Amino acid sequence: MTQLADIGVIGMAVMGSNLAQNFARNGYKVAIYNRTYARTQDVMEHYGATAGFIPTETLGDFVAALEKPRCAIVMVKAGTPTDSTIDQLCELMEPGDIIVDCGNSLFTDTIRRERTVTAKGLNFVGCGVSGGEEGALKGPAIMPGGTAESYRRLGPMLEKIAAKAPEDGEPCCTHIGTDGAGHFVKMIHNGIEYADMQVISEAYDILRKSLGLSAPEIADIFEEWNQGDLDSYLIEITVEVLRHLDQETGRPLVDLVLDQAKQKGTGTWTVQTALDLGVPTTGIAEATFARGLSSSLKQREMAQLVCKALSLENATHEPVNDKAAFIEDVRQALYASKIVAYTQGLNLIQVGAKEYHWDIDLGETARIWRAGCIIRARFLEDVTRAYRRNPELALLLADDYFFAKIREAMPHWRRLVTFATMRGIPIPVFSSSLSYLDGIRDPELPANLIQIQRDFFGAHTYQRRDKTGVFHTLWSTPDRREVVES
Numbered sequence: 001m002t003q004l005a006d007i008g009v010i011g012m013a014v015m016g017s018n019l020a021q022n023f024a025r026n027g028y029k030v031a032i033y034n035r036t037y038a039r040t041q042d043v044m045e046h047y048g049a050t051a052g053f054i055p056t057e058t059l060g061d062f063v064a065a066l067e068k069p070r071c072a073i074v075m076v077k078a079g080t081p082t083d084s085t086i087d088q089l090c091e092l093m094e095p096g097d098i099i100v101d102c103g104n105s106l107f108t109d110t111i112r113r114e115r116t117v118t119a120k121g122l123n124f125v126g127c128g129v130s131g132g133e134e135g136a137l138k139g140p141a142i143m144p145g146g147t148a149e150s151y152r153r154l155g156p157m158l159e160k161i162a163a164k165a166p167e168d169g170e171p172c173c174t175h176i177g178t179d180g181a182g183h184f185v186k187m188i189h190n191g192i193e194y195a196d197m198q199v200i201s202e203a204y205d206i207l208r209k210s211l212g213l214s215a216p217e218i219a220d221i222f223e224e225w226n227q228g229d230l231d232s233y234l235i236e237i238t239v240e241v242l243r244h245l246d247q248e249t250g251r252p253l254v255d256l257v258l259d260q261a262k263q264k265g266t267g268t269w270t271v272q273t274a275l276d277l278g279v280p281t282t283g284i285a286e287a288t289f290a291r292g293l294s295s296s297l298k299q300r301e302m303a304q305l306v307c308k309a310l311s312l313e314n315a316t317h318e319p320v321n322d323k324a325a326f327i328e329d330v331r332q333a334l335y336a337s338k339i340v341a342y343t344q345g346l347n348l349i350q351v352g353a354k355e356y357h358w359d360i361d362l363g364e365t366a367r368i369w370r371a372g373c374i375i376r377a378r379f380l381e382d383v384t385r386a387y388r389r390n391p392e393l394a395l396l397l398a399d400d401y402f403f404a405k406i407r408e409a410m411p412h413w414r415r416l417v418t419f420a421t422m423r424g425i426p427i428p429v430f431s432s433s434l435s436y437l438d439g440i441r442d443p444e445l446p447a448n449l450i451q452i453q454r455d456f457f458g459a460h461t462y463q464r465r466d467k468t469g470v471f472h473t474l475w476s477t478p479d480r481r482e483v484v485e486s
């Protein structure tokens with residue numbers, strides 16, 4: 001009798017085919033399926049011989065090829081394609097089987113899908129996977145949601161294919177929480193990814209515009225930074241990218257790439273969720289808006305024309321006297337802004353967990369981000385330690401270790417933000433992160449004025465510093481008497 005598959009993967013594009021190979025390399029028999037069969041054939045042609053796959057042409061064949069209780073991973077385009085694949089699977093699978101969505105699904109979709117699928121007696125796990133093409137193949141960071149029971153069955157397989165942290169060899173996979181928790185955490189991982197990429201880009205921009213450095217020269221600086229606190233996958237690939245020369249022109253490829261950043265949506269979802277939950281996630285928001293600004297072609301064209309006509313294109317040109325000190329200012333601003341982005345992202349996870357009743361362990365979350373995923377960094381070992389010291393830590397930057405780092409960065413950061421502002425170099429995340437810090441530490445924000453303006457035009461009431469209660473001033477009466485609201 002033909003051996004049945006331990007697990008199946010649907011979707012043979014980059015992520016699904018690599019994930020399937022990863023399972024096979026780890027000793028699992030894997031059934032594979034793709035809507036367009038040619039893609040499955042292509043995978044078989046390239047990897048079939050070594051991988052021990054069971055190729056299937058129809059979803060019915062795919063389901064029939066799985067050992068019971070069946071475990072089917074869906075790795076297709078997020079949104080409607082994922083819905084239709086899950087709907088078709090529900091028709092073919094049996095109670096007790098598990099459908100695992102490993103795509104970048106919106107967590108609220110996952111909550112909805114889990115309800116629908118479990119109502120049919122099947123199990124559903126929304127599972128975040130990060131690491132891109134290479135991670136899927138060699139070991140991604142895996143963020144599964146769903147029930148503890150599903151994790152008992154699925155967890156060992158996922159932990160086996162997950163990345164292992166270099167510090168202790170632990171798998172970068174943990175049961176994040178019920179229903180949409182895994183996709184929620186993956187979404188915020190991506191939001192932090194946006195902020196991390198933006199701060200690296202701001203550093204690159206300042207270095208080229210202020211010091212006139214070439215891409216390979218900036219790569220040398222980043223390579224040095226990668227030996228210290230900033231050691232991370234994103235800095236590492238930036239070094240490679242900045243050194244890469246276009247084969248046709250011999251020029252750095254980065255200089256030839258259009259400055260218009262695209263996005264698939266996870267950053268936007270993070271910001272929308274942050275707004276819904278009222279969590280200030282300014283670094284991620286500015287990073288997302290910066291991508292939007294770069295792609296606002298008509299507006300950019302108009303602004304460039306107007307500024308030229310008004311001779312406003314050049315702000316002051318403060319010279320850089322001490323190049324080494326300046327580069328250190330940039331490094332410190334990058335590091336401090338990164339601490340702020342993580343502070344905000346992790347705060348959003350805390351608030352989301354409360355709202356959606358998930359028991360999310362932030363130390364565990366940081367632990368599984370240490371390897372495999374796009375934001376992997378030495379830094380995450382320090383974040384893990386901070387939450388191990390205090391699992392309830394409400395503000396990462398208030399942890400002793402990170403606060404000391406912020407304190408050290410502060411003069412460099414302020415100097416750099418001032419310099420870039422005077423020079424007219426856009427630094428949306430460097431500057432908004434500094435403002436966030438200045439705001440969150442300020443015992444006297446101007447929100448008192450906003451409250452009283454709201455009371456003036458809308459009778460929205462206010463509270464007072466000097467006594468308890470809720471108050472309203474009768475602004476439209478001649479004596480403007482204050483009344484106590486019940």
Ligand SMILES: NC(=O)C1=CN([C@@H]2O[C@H](COP(=O)(O)OP(=O)(O)OC[C@H]3O[C@@H](n4cnc5c(N)ncnc54)[C@H](OP(=O)(O)O)[C@@H]3O)[C@@H](O)[C@H]2O)C=CC1
Pocket residue numbers: 010011012013014015016034035036039075076077078080081082084085102103104105129130131132133
């Ligand atoms: N690329 C990355 O770095 C990462 C991607 N992800 C997520 O993983 C998932 C897969 O990503 P990726 O490998 O890049 O592939 P894509 O997101 O480009 O999706 C392509 C796959 O989806 C299938 N598909 C598209 N529409 C349908 C449909 N209507 N019904 C059934 N199948 C359909 C395609 O099948 P067909 O060949 O027939 O068109 C193909 O297998 C996505 O959800 C993505 O967001 C997660 C982490 C990282």
Ligand SMILES: O=C(CO)[C@H](O)[C@H](O)COP(=O)(O)O
Pocket residue numbers: 104129130131132190193262263264265266267374
């Ligand atoms: O999930 C990922 C990595 O973790 C993907 O690479 C993600 O699609 C990248 O997002 P965007 O296309 O919006 O930049």
